[in-house]
Amino acid sequence: MDNLFSLYIHIPFCENRCSYCDFFSSTDDSFVGSVVDRLCEDIRFFGAEFDWGVDTLYVGGGTPSFISESYMEKLFTNLDLSNVREATIEVNPKSISKEKLDFYWDLGINRLSMGVQSFDNNLLKQIGRDSTKDINISACQTVASHWKGKINYDLINCIEGQKKDQVIQDINLLHQYRAGHISVYNLTLNHQSKNMPEIEKATEQTLKSLGYKKYEISNYAKLNEKSQHNLAYWNLDNFYGIGPSASGTFTKNKKHYRRETISDIKKYISRPPEKSYTEEKIQPIDFAIDYLIMNSRLIEGIDLAKYQKKCGFDLTKLIPQTISKWQNYSLIKITPTHLKFSSKGINQLNQFLVEALSEIEK
Numbered sequence: 583m584d585n586l587f588s589l590y591i592h593i594p595f596c597e598n599r600c601s602y603c604d605f606f607s608s609t610d611d612s613f614v615g616s617v618v619d620r621l622c623e624d625i626r627f628f629g630a631e632f633d634w635g636v637d638t639l640y641v642g643g644g645t646p647s648f649i650s651e652s653y654m655e656k657l658f659t660n661l662d663l664s665n666v667r668e669a670t671i672e673v674n675p676k677s678i679s680k681e682k683l684d685f686y687w688d689l690g691i692n693r694l695s696m697g698v699q700s701f702d703n704n705l706l707k708q709i710g711r712d713s714t715k716d717i718n719i720s721a722c723q724t725v726a727s728h729w730k731g732k733i734n735y736d737l738i739n740c741i742e743g744q745k746k747d748q749v750i751q752d753i754n755l756l757h758q759y760r761a762g763h764i765s766v767y768n769l770t771l772n773h774q775s776k777n778m779p780e781i782e783k784a785t786e787q788t789l790k791s792l793g794y795k796k797y798e799i800s801n802y803a804k805l806n807e808k809s810q811h812n813l814a815y816w817n818l819d820n821f822y823g824i825g826p827s828a829s830g831t832f833t834k835n836k837k838h839y840r841r842e843t844i845s846d847i848k849k850y851i852s853r854p855p856e857k858s859y860t861e862e863k864i865q866p867i868d869f870a871i872d873y874l875i876m877n878s879r880l881i882e883g884i885d886l887a888k889y890q891k892k893c894g895f896d897l898t899k900l901i902p903q904t905i906s907k908w909q910n911y912s913l914i915k916i917t918p919t920h921l922k923f924s925s926k927g928i929n930q931l932n933q934f935l936v937e938a939l940s941e942i943e944k
């Protein structure tokens with residue numbers, strides 16, 4: 583099959599809203615049935631439009647494990663997973679069970695991503711996360727002893743007052759609970775702690791010593807455990823998102839497009855698929871910018887030949903001044919094949935992008 587896509591399905595429901603989280607979701611579950619029906623309609627409608635095969639699937643949210651098995655079953659009967667390499671579901675420690683894990687596996691899901699965030703009761707409380715150390719430990723034990731597929735756990739770092747030793751302990755616990763992949767997200771700016779560099783260093787060293795290789799700014803994986811779905815985002819491969827607030831970027835007949843689904847549950851369920859999203863044609867230079875932003879997150883660096891092939895621009899000619907300045911400070915290196923950040927340089931990625939984008943826009 584030629585048209586392989588990465589498909590994201592957004593389940594916009596959570597049992598509770600966490601105070602730090604910006605993802606679109608609602609705690610009003612009275613619309614779950616209608617949303618699932620509309621998602622099934624989207625799968626059929628956009629499946630016919632693109633004649634796609636699903637390469638990677640990500641059922642995220644919100645909290646997919648919050649909705650019942652019968653809804654998940656309905657969703658999956660509409661999906662053709664015969665070409666799928668990886669199928670991930672996001673789960674919350676409060677809404678998993680052995681039975682659910684077996685059920686997901688039987689549906690064809692082979693990767694689980696659970697938001698643990700922290701094992702410290704005070705930190706969980708501080709960030710407004712409705713969970714406890716005991717709930718998180720018990721959920722990890724269930725996953726480790728029962729889940730047959732790959733495992734990712736999410737942690738949140740750099741919470742005000744968080745200690746280096748807490749982070750080290752959390753990572754060691756996740757390793758014990760069979761993590762193949764660990765995502766460590768720094769809490770968004772307004773809450774950030776003062777000892778951030780120390781925490782980041784401890785995170786990297788601990789993960790490295792346990793065999794997790796950093797392959798993206800916030801993501802660490804053991805061998806063959808990288809998230810194939812997220813790699814599709816970072817490589818700006820064709821991906822499509824369905825469900826309220828979901829977005830997608832794809833290339834059709836050499837033209838690039840972005841679609842965004844409406845972030846409103848009532849409007850989403852009351853509109854037909856073709857009226858529930860906005861579409862924007864992305865100009866080649868904007869696609870080159872998007873690709874630079876996404877691809878520079880990868881630790882292996884930007885493959886210059888791939889950049890040229892995909893975007894039609896030679897990156898070294900697009901941002902020569904930025905490259906020269908950052909090379910002089912030893913923050914990046916141009917190898918025969920890649921633009922690669924040094925470990926100090928990758929921590930200043932945002933600044934690099936500000937300078938690169940302003941050079942492009944000059």
Ligand SMILES: C[S@@+](CC[C@H](N)C(=O)[O-])C[C@H]1O[C@@H](n2cnc3c(N)ncnc32)[C@H](O)[C@@H]1O
Binds near residue numbers: 602605644673675
């Ligand atoms: C959609 S949620 C995960 C699934 C599930 N709803 C849960 O909470 O367990 C995705 C992840 O984004 C991260 N996240 C959300 N908001 C964040 C923020 N403001 N700062 C850092 N990480 C955040 C959390 O680690 C969370 O697990």
Ligand code: SF4
Binds near residue numbers: 595604607
């Ligand atoms: S972190 Fe997860 S459970 Fe909390 S509000 Fe966000 S999506 Fe919902």
